[in-house]
Amino acid sequence: MTQWMDEEAGPVVRPYALIGGRTRSSGDTLDLIAMVTSTGAISSDGFVPGPEQERILAMVTTATSVADVASDLNLPLGVVRVLLGDLQDHKLISIGRASASERILKEVINGLRAL
Amino acid sequence: MDFGPSDEPVALKILIAGGFGVGKTTLVGAISEIRPLRTEEVLSDRGIGIDDVDGVEGKTTTTVAMDFGRITIREGLVVYLFGTPGQERFWFMWDELSYGALGAVVLADTRRLTDCFPSIDYFEQRGTPFIVAVNCFDGADRHEADDVRIALDLDADVPVLLCDVRRRVSAKTVLVALVEHSLKVLTASQS
Ligand SMILES: Nc1nc2c(ncn2[C@@H]2O[C@H](COP(=O)(O)OP(=O)(O)O)[C@@H](O)[C@H]2O)c(=O)[nH]1
Ligand SMILES: [Mg+2]
Numbered sequence: 001m002t003q004w005m006d007e008e009a010g011p012v013v014r015p016y017a018l019i020g021g022r023t024r025s026s027g028d029t030l031d032l033i034a035m036v037t038s039t040g041a042i043s044s045d046g047f048v049p050g051p052e053q054e055r056i057l058a059m060v061t062t063a064t065s066v067a068d069v070a071s072d073l074n075l076p077l078g079v080v081r082v083l084l085g086d087l088q089d090h091k092l093i094s095i096g097r098a099s100a101s102e103r104i105l106k107e108v109i110n111g112l113r114a115l
Numbered sequence: 116m117d118f119g120p121s122d123e124p125v126a127l128k129i130l131i132a133g134g135f136g137v138g139k140t141t142l143v144g145a146i147s148e149i150r151p152l153r154t155e156e157v158l159s160d161r162g163i164g165i166d167d168v169d170g171v172e173g174k175t176t177t178t179v180a181m182d183f184g185r186i187t188i189r190e191g192l193v194v195y196l197f198g199t200p201g202q203e204r205f206w207f208m209w210d211e212l213s214y215g216a217l218g219a220v221v222l223a224d225t226r227r228l229t230d231c232f233p234s235i236d237y238f239e240q241r242g243t244p245f246i247v248a249v250n251c252f253d254g255a256d257r258h259e260a261d262d263v264r265i266a267l268d269l270d271a272d273v274p275v276l277l278c279d280v281r282r283r284v285s286a287k288t289v290l291v292a293l294v295e296h297s298l299k300v301l302t303a304s305q306s
Contacts, residue, residue, distance in 0.1 A: 031215055033126040033195050063124045067183060067195060071150040076178045078155040098123040100217060102305075104192065105298040108127065111188035112291050115146070115283075 027085025032077070034097045035063040036084060047090040053083050060093060124191040129293060130212055131182065132199040132238070133222030134230025138250040139198040140182050142222065142280035146287060147184030147196055154181055154208065179205070194290075199234070209237060218244040218297040220289055222280065225249060225258045228266055235267060244300040246274040248289045 038060045043049070049057060056069055064072075070080040087093045100108075131139045143149055155176040182198025197212050199205075199219075213219070219238050223231045231247070238245040249263050260275040269275065274296050278285045 032197070032211070033128045033215070035124055035126060065126050065193070065195065067152060067197075068150070068185070071152045071183065074151065076153045076155045078176075096123065097215070098125045099215075100125060100127055100301075102298065102302060104125055104127075105217075105294055105301065107192065108188055108194060109291055109294050109298070111192070112186070112194075112287055112294065115186070115287055 025082040025085035026089055027081035027083070030066050030081050030084060030095065031097060032067040033065045034095050035065055036060045036069060036093050036095055037063045038093050039091060041091050043090050043092060045090065047086070049087065049092065050083075053087055053092075056080075056083060056087065057092060063096075066095075124193070127194045128212075128216045129194060129196050129290065130199050130216050130219040130243075131196055131222065132219050132231070132234035132245075133201075133250075134224065134227060134234075135201045137222040137224045137227075137230065138280040139201075139222060142220070142250075142286050142289070143182045143184040143196045143198055145280055145283050145285075146290060147186045147194075150183050150185060152181045152183035153178040155179075156205070213238070213241055213243050216243055218246070218293045218300075220293050221245055221247045223247055223249045223263060223267070224252060225263065226252070228263070231267070235269070244293075244297045246276065246289070246293050246296050248276055248278045248280075248292075250280050251277055 036056075038057050052073060052075065055073060059069060059072060066080065066084065067077075069084070070077045073080060075083075084093065084095070088095055131142055133139055140149075155178055179200065181200070182196070184196040186194040186196070188194060199209055199212055219234070221231050221234045221238065235245070235247070237243075247263065247267065247269065249258065249260065251257070258277075260277060264273070264275045267275075274292055276289065276292055278289050280286055280289070
């Protein structure tokens with residue numbers, strides 16, 4: 001019935017346990033290629049990062065895209081967005097997105113040619 | 116190489132679109148390291164007759180695998196490739212995929228040219244720069260790029276090229292053509 005699901009996709013239940021059964025979070029609108037970086041701050045408001053969030057914090061000591069975080073954790077994007085949203089709300093990560101300039105695009109063209 | 120603190124890492128997003136079986140996954144695999152990535156489809160949001168009687172806790176979702184590849188140009192400059200899912204019920208993902216995208220490659224198969232109409236319509240409407248790459252399957256009629264342009268009713272400034280996405284060199288040429296096109300669009304919009 002579903003053509004596009006030929007690739008390793010199967011019905012599963014969203015791992016709600018990881019995100020307390022929530023479906024909405026401030027992370028919902030995160031762009032897939034937004035870059036996540038830990039701020040190095042210590043949570044001061046009683047928020048305790050869960051094990052997956054600790055893994056994320058360890059991963060993003062250097063800037064890492066949202067998609068790479070999801071891929072490395074092997075968790076679906078929606079779950080990762082909620083986890084990131086919490087970390088952002090508690091100022092443990094910052095999320096940025098640098099836009100492409102003419103110079104960058106020329107660099108990409110040359111870089112691709114050299115592959 | 117030295118990168119001062121002002122050199123923010125830059126990530127670019129390129130979409131690979133086109134009908135089912137046209138070669139999207141093959142293209143991503145030919146030019147980049149495919150990485151596993153899944154997203155959720157919330158079935159109860161799709162209005163297909165599943166009553167949400169159990170509330171949030173019991174909401175069933177399906178995860179779907181996405182085509183996702185990464186090309187590192189240099190430290191701090193990465194190009195991400197995302198295949199766009201081919202079915203109508205995944206339209207909700209197209210908006211988020213195309214948000215902020217550098218551009219899109221629409222793959223076409225001349226034996227089923229109409230399969231790529233929805234992709235072309237979508238990118239035209241959104242104003243996302245795109246090129247059309249005709250994947251030359253064995254045994255398919257060799258079409259000239261110009262015939263395809265006419266058949267698809269493309270604007271004169273949309274590049275059309277022939278390719279074989281199984282070949283890395285060919286996949287590379289396709290991506291270079293897209294970034295060159297995006298650069299042209301960017302430059303034109305700034306002048
Ligand atoms: N002969 C030939 N086969 C191809 C070509 N591109 C893709 N294929 C094959 O067509 C099938 C579908 O390709 P795939 O990349 O999975 O299409 P997708 O549905 O767009 O991701 C695969 O079995 C590929 O090996 C091509 O250029 N020539
Ligand atoms: Mg595929």
